[in-house]
Amino acid sequence: MESMPAEPAFVPADYHMHLFLDNEPWRNEELAERLRVLGRMARERAVGEIGISEHIYRFRQFREVMRDLYEGEGTHPYIRDWLSNDFRADLDLYVETILSARLDVPLRLGLEVDYLPGRMELIRQILSPYPWDYLLGSVHFLGRWGFDIAPEIGWPDDPELIDEGWLQYWQTWRQAAECGLFSSMAHPDLFKKFGHRPSPAAAPQVAEAARTALVAAARAGVAIEINSAGLRKPVGEIYPSLSLLQEARAVHLPITLGSDAHRAEDVGRGLAEAIAFARRAGYAEMLLFCRQRREAIALP
Ligand SMILES: [Zn+2]
């Protein structure tokens, strides 16, 4: 007997996805069609609702506030070429297109916002006119180092420097969680992306820094994201790790779910695993957002 293809497991929401491939030119006139493609894919994958969370560096409105990341002495050539060619889309159009779209699934208006120390007030001002359903907070940069771009970019060989990087990462993450702008913190332990781990000697200190950051996040009232993209990356793990998620559960940090799809095929991907992972850590609920008001619903 032929086996029937399994029905996809229901996923209440995927709140982390992008409209365009990283190396693809942004075409404003294609936004509505791209949204329809994402909506169809969500429907096929039994995703209950989706939220679009494009990177802020796609939009011309953020060119100035991020300029020091791609200009000046010592800028990595890759980052310079990449970012000086981005910031081409228009935030007004992005928001209008999402607000006016009618898809097969409910659609939420989000954005993936880099945490940039010293510039969050400017970023807050740029974001303030728009009716966001939620904002994802991301740490992709430590200073001017975009640590999640590639293992060849900026990663030291010296294990002590990697230990220092981990500590700096959690301090920065903590500040981001406390800055008050974000609904949920995206991919909480992204620094592991390429498999760089703290040395055994530094591991307890790094774990303590992570715990401190999670406690601060809980106090600040922000959620954390369970992000399945790590399953598709060299580290081969969900962000955050199970032990961090258990810590998060212990301090009552609520969760959101995100595939971090940069292409339509990845919408909802890995989120059934993310839900099972959440359950293993003791979670029974996740959050939905509408106009920055959160609602807890039961995990399937
Ligand atoms: Zn990200």
Ligand SMILES: [Zn+2]
């Ligand atoms: Zn993302």
